[in-house]
């Protein structure tokens with residue numbers, strides 16, 4: 001048996017890092033910058049007004065009050081977007097709007113609320129010191145400076161900044177194109193009614209959703225019968241467009257293990273990992289394409305995704321952090337775990353908060369039993385409880401690691 005860490009390292013090395021590609025901003029959400037971004041324009045690109053009001057020389061409005069307003073002729077109107085801004089002469093004002101360029105000669109803005117709003121002459125009822133309501137060129141981002149470093153994850157604020165400095169595309173790590181293949185002659189798809197011995201296929205939907213959530217492109221082959229020739233025929237034509245193939249089912253010790261039968265001796269190695277669920281695993285290359293084979297039980301699939309695929313896919317996409325948030329928590333009930341295997345249980349974590357009891361560590365209770373067919377309980381879990389390899393009996397109140405899923 002090999003360790004969880006060893007198999008994770010194998011799968012991560014197999015995927016490598018996605019090559020840098022140029023993508024339009026609308027396709028970059030959640031991806032990672034492969035190159036730093038330097039600002040070709042300053043932000044703001046020009047000195048501009050932060051308020052609707054009047055651009056003035058501060059010396060012209062010294063001492064203005066509602067009782068003794070300063071009256072100035074309004075010489076120009078500067079809406080946002082005006083590009084031919086006339087200079088301000090001493091003893092005059094320009095009406096100006098938020099985001100409009102400051103006229104040369106003006107050093108302050110008076111809000112319209114502090115005036116009578118006049119358009120021919122304006123009565124100004126408050127002073128304005130130099131720089132008031134003024135947004136300076138480059139105070140957000142200086143021209144030529146580093147706007148975002150390589151390795152930054154592109155969320156909405158990062159995409160907004162890229163757009164603001166005039167970019168319509170970014171160089172990102174290419175998201176992997178994953179071919180997800182579910183195998184099993186028992187699998188059917190709705191609306192076909194179930195016959196005795198058949199089940200509805202669910203692994204491909206789950207895996208595709210989990211991978212799309214982290215930015216992968218996914219194609220699915222939802223139900224391939226346990227027949228090597230039919231497996232090859234269904235999958236081989238699609239390999240050319242895949243950076244990774246992930247299969248479920250057909251890898252244990254039975255007589256009809258289609259994945260094992262098709263890929264043994266063809267570049268894929270099958271191993272047992274010291275974990276439960278998710279013990280039977282495989283990885284390698286088939287026709288040059290990286291392949292990861294998962295056991296068929298639905299909970300085994302999701303636990304394998306968390307333990308191996310998620311970190312490997314995030315690494316391939318250049319993410320700086322690939323691990324789930326890990327916390328310590330006290331068990332709300334005793335649990336058993338198989339000796340020599342790391343057990344992953346679905347759990348619900350409650351943060352500390354009961355100060356009366358002096359709680360500093362959160363609590364975690366299992367959701368559902370350890371069986372890898374118990375998918376419903378996964379939907380009620382917010383974490384995985386990790387019971388280390390040596391642990392066999394854990395008492396209520398024992399401290400364990402939890403991996404937060406949200």
Ligand SMILES: Nc1nc2c(c(=O)[nH]1)N[C@H]1C(S)=C(S)[C@@H](COP(=O)(O)OP(=O)(O)OC[C@H]3O[C@@H](n4cnc5c(N)ncnc54)[C@H](O)[C@@H]3O)O[C@H]1N2
Nearest residue numbers: 182184201202203204249250251252253294295296297300
């Ligand atoms: N003699 C042994 N038997 C088994 C062993 C073993 O070591 N020796 N390991 C057990 C463990 S642990 C697991 S996990 C499973 C893995 O088996 P396979 O990967 O070959 O998976 P299947 O037999 O094809 O399926 C297992 C289970 O999951 C259901 N399944 C499969 N695919 C789907 C799908 N796409 N959607 C929903 N459900 C699916 C399938 O019907 C089976 O019930 O082997 C144990 N046996």
Ligand code: MOO
Nearest residue numbers: 277278279300372
């Ligand atoms: O390893 Mo299997 O995945 O326990 O059910």
